[in-house]
Amino acid sequence: MTRDASKEGRGLLYRLYINRLRRRLSPQSVPHHVAMMIDGNRRWARQLGYETAAHGHRAGAAKMREFLEWCDAVGVRVVSLYLLSTDNLLKRDSRELSDLIEIIAELADELSHEPNWRVQHVGRSEGLPPELDRVLAEAQARTASHTGLHVNLAVGYGGRGEIVDAVRSIIAQHDSDGGSLEELAASLTPEQIGEHLYTGGQPDPDLVIRTSGEQRLSDFLLWQSAHSEFYFVEALGPDLREVDFLRAIRDFGSRDRRFGG
Numbered sequence: 001m002t003r004d005a006s007k008e009g010r011g012l013l014y015r016l017y018i019n020r021l022r023r024r025l026s027p028q029s030v031p032h033h034v035a036m037m038i039d040g041n042r043r044w045a046r047q048l049g050y051e052t053a054a055h056g057h058r059a060g061a062a063k064m065r066e067f068l069e070w071c072d073a074v075g076v077r078v079v080s081l082y083l084l085s086t087d088n089l090l091k092r093d094s095r096e097l098s099d100l101i102e103i104i105a106e107l108a109d110e111l112s113h114e115p116n117w118r119v120q121h122v123g124r125s126e127g128l129p130p131e132l133d134r135v136l137a138e139a140q141a142r143t144a145s146h147t148g149l150h151v152n153l154a155v156g157y158g159g160r161g162e163i164v165d166a167v168r169s170i171i172a173q174h175d176s177d178g179g180s181l182e183e184l185a186a187s188l189t190p191e192q193i194g195e196h197l198y199t200g201g202q203p204d205p206d207l208v209i210r211t212s213g214e215q216r217l218s219d220f221l222l223w224q225s226a227h228s229e230f231y232f233v234e235a236l237g238p239d240l241r242e243v244d245f246l247r248a249i250r251d252f253g254s255r256d257r258r259f260g261g
Contacts, residue, residue, distance in 0.1 A: 025253065031205075032206055035224075039214050040213075042056050060237040078149075086161055204224040214232070231252065
């Protein structure tokens, strides 16, 4: 057998395995909301000998586009992508950050032209470059009436900061209604805080996936993921395969969710 024929045979077997995994997923086992922490883009670029991390970030963005298609195909309704943290804005090398901002803007614009997908920016606009803030706002406005896959783009995002912003919003609203701090302290509930988060009105993530073998939250959806299931993939972000995703969904469907119990 020639090398090309062997490669084609492996490709066929892979496609057959993918189709079998898909068929075995029941609608009841598919999470409604999946959060994705794509990690390892810089390591991927270094391992392949690229001079800058931009090659890895661009490959990671392309993989996120694929990932959204996989989610849509199996019936996931909400996906949150962690693209740029507030810490990244402060600590990343200026050249790398400039490239990353450009790549995120391109991704947001591309996703906003996908038929019926809804794009929402979750994070702080303050501190973002004006051009990126503009692209995110336009993507959100362009897709506001769409009813298909809901895509949250976490850009300029920090989980602790989000909780602080939510509490500030609650206090400001309560003050404008003429209430006292004592009344607010007595009436404050977790549900009320949840309503004022960047993702207010959305279901919390059922499943959080992180690539590159790292097993930490990195300040992502701290409040919302209190009862989420977690799945860690060894593959670096750009190397994530559809089979990895489907195995994560299969694993999620097999878990006994206790919601803190």
